[in-house]
Amino acid sequence: MPARPLRPCAAPGCGALVVTGRCALHRVADRRAQDVVRGSTTERGYDWAWRKLRARYLDANPLCECDECKAGKLKVTVAQVVDHRIAIEDRPDLRLEWSNLRSMSKAHHDAHTARTRGWGRAHRA
Incomplete structure (x- = not known):
């Protein structure tokens, strides 16, 4: 299959040629700008209490509990992430609730996030 033609970086005024999107310099700048707006992990609710609860939850539930694994559609794998069923942005009061x-x-968390929030969509403020 032939390579895609190079095109200019999508950042205004940048002439760097890329396969798609933005050049490396502008991707880094975009990420930094997003991180400033996004806030630190602690500001987003992932403080010491969360880290402690997360470790306890993973100890008690070491396998993936995603809907597809529970339904037998995917091979059950070891869990590395603890997900909030109802997002912190929607219900901050459920942030440390075991049932949430x-x-x-x-991999399953990334796929779930892409389906429900969409990659590249602006985060809710």
């Missing part, structure tokens, strides 16, 4: 948590593998 589920353990997930990184």
